[in-house]
Amino acid sequence: MKQRSLAVLALGASLALAACTQTQSREVAANDASGYPARLPLTGVSLPVEAAPAQPEGGKWQLAGETLSFAVPGGATLLAMNCTHAPDGTAQLHLTRMTRAEDGAKALFALIGNGRIARLPLDATRAGEQGEWQGTMPAADPRLEVLRGGNRIEATLPGGGTLLLPASLEPGRLLAACRASDRA
Structure with a gap:
């Protein structure tokens, strides 16, 4: 009852x-x-944008130096990853997602793929429609296992839309190389 x-x-x-x-x-x-x-x-209140940005057609993974990016060839980068190191030598994976952002916003970047789900913290570093979100985490963080496996990854940032990242071994290779470079 x-x-x-x-x-x-x-x-x-x-x-x-x-x-x-x-x-x-x-x-x-x-x-x-x-x-x-x-x-x-209500007057003087800005209304939220109704629809999240759509992913452009034809996006591909591109490796340039030590940065792996996802973009439409000849277009703006939508997502970038690279390996950095903390002052103590700890290898870190730095993520940058380009999409609209509000000043001072924080969000969890949801990644679904390779049999895993991860929520990675990102901060808005540039506001506006051409905004930028960034986050850095230790390469050893088990949440980053979502990048390994070579399958398609769905990457969603609240209000910023969803990227359907094509199957590729490159994200996993970048993560493995970053972990191997740990000097801590």
């Missing part, structure tokens, strides 16, 4: 949320002279 009550409660909450519209999310409720709630439009 308790499970049925919970199911009914969940259904009711779902229906209540479904009844909300985009217009309602841009309004605030206030009481009119009779004390009855009334909707008032």
Whole structure:
């Protein structure tokens, strides 16, 4: 009986949320002279961009020096990875995702592939539609195993869209070389 009550409660909450519209999310409720709630439009509030950026067609992995990037040939880089070292010699993988960003934003960059799921912290380092997100983590971090295996990887940044990274052994090779360069 308790499970049925919970199911009914969940259904009711779902229906209540479904009844909300985009217009309602841009309004605030206030009481009119009779004390009855009334909707008032919010002014001076910037509205969020509705759709995440779409991935351009034809993106490929490209290795240039020690940086592995994903981009449409001749186009702007969408994702870049390279190996760096901390002052103590610890090998680190540095990730840069180019997509829109808000000033001071932080997010978890979700990677799904090779039988694994990882959420890697990134910080917005340049705001705007041509924004940039960056994060650095020790190359030995087990979350980075998502890069090994050669299968397709789905990479999602909230509000920045999803990249469908084609199957490649290059991300795993970069990670292995970075781990091997650890001097700590």
